[in-house]
Amino acid sequence: MRMWKQFDTNEVYLLILLTLVYIVLFLVLRKKIFKPHITLLSLVWGFSVGIAIEFTIGGGLLDFYMLNDSNSYEVMDVLYFLLFSPFGYFFFYFYHRLKINKEKVIFYVLAWATVGVSAHWLFTQLGIITLQKGYHIALSFPIFLVIQTLSVIFYEQIKYRENIFESPIGD
Amino acid sequence: MGFVFFFFVSWLVIVLFTVMKKSLSFVENIFVFLIILIVSVNWSWIIFEEFKFLELSRKPLDYTAFLINRSMGIPLIIVITLNAVKSANVNAKAYIYVGLSTVILLVLKMIGNFLNITKINNWNTLYDVLYFLSLHLIAYFSLQMVRKLKKEEVTMS
Numbered sequence: 648m649r650m651w652k653q654f655d656t657n658e659v660y661l662l663i664l665l666t667l668v669y670i671v672l673f674l675v676l677r678k679k680i681f682k683p684h685i686t687l688l689s690l691v692w693g694f695s696v697g698i699a700i701e702f703t704i705g706g707g708l709l710d711f712y713m714l715n716d717s718n719s720y721e722v723m724d725v726l727y728f729l730l731f732s733p734f735g736y737f738f739f740y741f742y743h744r745l746k747i748n749k750e751k752v753i754f755y756v757l758a759w760a761t762v763g764v765s766a767h768w769l770f771t772q773l774g775i776i777t778l779q780k781g782y783h784i785a786l787s788f789p790i791f792l793v794i795q796t797l798s799v800i801f802y803e804q805i806k807y808r809e810n811i812f813e814s815p816i817g818d
Numbered sequence: 819m820g821f822v823f824f825f826f827v828s829w830l831v832i833v834l835f836t837v838m839k840k841s842l843s844f845v846e847n848i849f850v851f852l853i854i855l856i857v858s859v860n861w862s863w864i865i866f867e868e869f870k871f872l873e874l875s876r877k878p879l880d881y882t883a884f885l886i887n888r889s890m891g892i893p894l895i896i897v898i899t900l901n902a903v904k905s906a907n908v909n910a911k912a913y914i915y916v917g918l919s920t921v922i923l924l925v926l927k928m929i930g931n932f933l934n935i936t937k938i939n940n941w942n943t944l945y946d947v948l949y950f951l952s953l954h955l956i957a958y959f960s961l962q963m964v965r966k967l968k969k970e971e972v973t974m975s
Contacts, residue, residue, distance in 0.1 A: 684967040695852040708881045808844045
């Protein structure tokens with residue numbers, strides 16, 4: 648496992664994106680809406696779902712896209728996976744802040760699936776991922792649709808089972 | 819055949835987990851499951867695809883069987899074991915559960931080899947034993963971490 652094959656623009660873009668996303672996360676975390684263990688769970692949720700999907704369709708037998716500069720595992724790939732973590736929290740955060748209910752949930756999932764596909768498109772433009780083996784960016788839409796729907800079920804289940812809020816309106 | 823077998827095993831562990839009496843909360847179970855999933859996915863990628871210590875079948879159904887076991891079977895068996903360990907009233911019982919779970923995971927790995935889903939290139943079964951035991955430890959410490967966070971919340975409020 649090496650750091651990177653060649654440190655060039657895609658690595659720089661990745662580091663910039665990572666910095667921006669984590670700055671937003673820390674700003675949002677200051678609201679302390681969820682209990683710390685729920686915050687941790689949301690971050691792990693984002694990370695693990697991302698990893699499970701990436702290692703299933705982005706490598707192995709399917710190998711639909713190349714991450715960074717090679718098909719082998721690099722330390723920079725781990726940084727790419729770390730991009731997913733904050734989105735697990737953002738999903739929970741906006742779900743709560745926008746007061747998503749049965750009427751709004753379809754639009755919420757569709758909006759996040761669009762964000763996901765747009766992010767995927769951006770990553771291809773920045774050279775962070777390179778599509779291969781006939782994979783088209785539109786194919787990411789059903790994947791994000793399933794992930795976001797599962798995220799809704801997941802959030803509703805934990806909210807139903809325990810008090811997840813530290814300060815529901817934010818400090 | 820491999821696909822049918824591993825699909826059945828995963829179905830069985832899902833049903834067993836659903837019906838069993840759990841000593842971990844929903845959040846704790848999910849948290850431990852996700853942590854083990856992360857480790858399992860990374861570990862299998864590194865030993866199969868990077869170092870090629872083992873070879874993975876490129877037949878779609880065999881490959882799917884491997885994915886099912888990697889992403890569902892292994893993490894859930896660990897979570898089930900952790901629930902059993904936490905409900906054990908004596909330490910000896912807890913160790914037996916971990917031993918039994920390690921043997922089950924090892925047997926599944928051997929069945930994978932037997933069914934030609936995986937093939938050994940440069941590997942020792944002892945590494946698998948150490949890996950499966952480590953998964954139990956990681957699961958245990960993940961649980962401790964979540965419980966500690968919850969405890970601090972209670973103390974602070």
